[in-house]
Amino acid sequence: MNPQQGREIELHVVMANSINISCIVFFTCFLIVCYSLKAASHSHDGREEKTGEAISFYHSVKISTLLSQEDSCKPPKLGEKRGPALKVEHRYGPCSKHKLKNAETPTHFEILQRDDDRVKWIRSRFGRTAKSENKRTAAVEVGEGKTTTTLPAQSGGSIGSANYIVTVGLGTPENNLSLVFDTAGLIGLGRNKLSIVSQIASKYGRYFSYCLPSTTSSYGYLKFGKGSLDSTVMYTSLLRNPEAPSFYFLTLQAIGVGGKKLSISPSVLHGGGTMIDSGTVITRLPPAAYSALRSAFRKGMSKYPRAPALSILDTCYDFTRYNTIYVPKISLYYGDGAVMDLGIPGILFMQSISQACLAFAGNSAASDIGIIGNVQQQTFNIIYDVDGGKLGFGSGGCS
Secondary structure, three states: OOHHHHHHHHHHHHHHHHHHHHHHHHHHHHHHHHHHHHHHHHHHHOOOOOOOOHHHHEEEEEHHHOOOOOOOOOOOOOOOOOOOOEEEEEOOOOOOOOOOOOOOOOOHHHHHHHHHHHHHHHHHHOOOOHHHHHOOEEEEEEOOOOEEEEEEOOOOOOOOOOOEEEEEEEOOOOEEEEEEOOOOOOOOOOOOOOOHHHHOHHHHOOEEEEEOOOOOOOEEEEEEOOOOOOOOOEEEEOEOOOOOOOOOEEOEEEEEEOOEEOOOOHHHHHOOOEEEOOOOOOEEEOHHHHHHHHHHHHHHOOOOOEEOOEOOEOOEEOOOOOOEEEEEOEEEEEHHHOEEEOOHHHOEEEEEOOEEEEOEEEOOOOOOOOEEOHHHHOOOEEEEEOOOOEEEEEOOOOO
């Protein structure tokens, strides 16, 4: 082989190596671009690379389902036959046939502001005697005919959003009245002697159950007396608080986010018990407990852009660029092993797609009473066995 041939062979080898390197670089770049496009696509429609065990701790939610508005009333999907019961309707929804004339639907901000007023009223009740509570009455303006009647109620019981109503037939001839549904207010479901629960105890016992609908276009129920057994119901002990003897309390032991219980001292949650109230909208937690919940939730939602706060709700998100989102599951653990695994209606308070907020708020002081609000109670069959000293939660009570 002469020198010229050797140089030609070396040149061919160099060219071949260059081509191979170029192919490798091109193929690598191609894979990177494909992966980036896939990631961008997933980011745009809200899907995440969650597989196996991790995905089981998140709710997969289509954005189109978050703000579905219906102009007509749809019967609820009940988990079982509930028997005779009173309808619990959203005051401003299409199911409400007796809403007040000229009543304008409040904005989400107004609902939250009224809710804050209600919580302040509840706090003011602590320390008052049972005797003073039992003497309260209220004149209520109800229905389109603006009929008035006097009912046993606690002063200020209608303070708040009053977003659920129940229609009751009273008197002879019967007159249908639409009353605020409230375990501490006008419908009189509290423990005091003048409450409806106490007055009909001889017939039904001090036992009632209800389910609050998650949408304005459906309705729930209020039922007195024991019905058929529900295998999904878990019970926790009812507590008494001597400072507020008419209210119902339970022991909130822990909170879980994304499948993990938060590190919260038992003394933070247990002090005095946690009140459960159908008239309060947003659940209130002690500051330390709320801080832990908020931090864990924000971590699980870190890929989504934040939105401005909405009144008392400080953890909000903008989902306008997404078709599907993943939201960490939240569970409330009570005494005696009872657990509430919250659905999306109990986790997100929807102002709009661009402002969806964590539906919990923190108390101003550690000494303020914690409250389980009606947003977290939605769709559950809530059972009050007052004489038995226990309260039950069953999933799938209504839709």
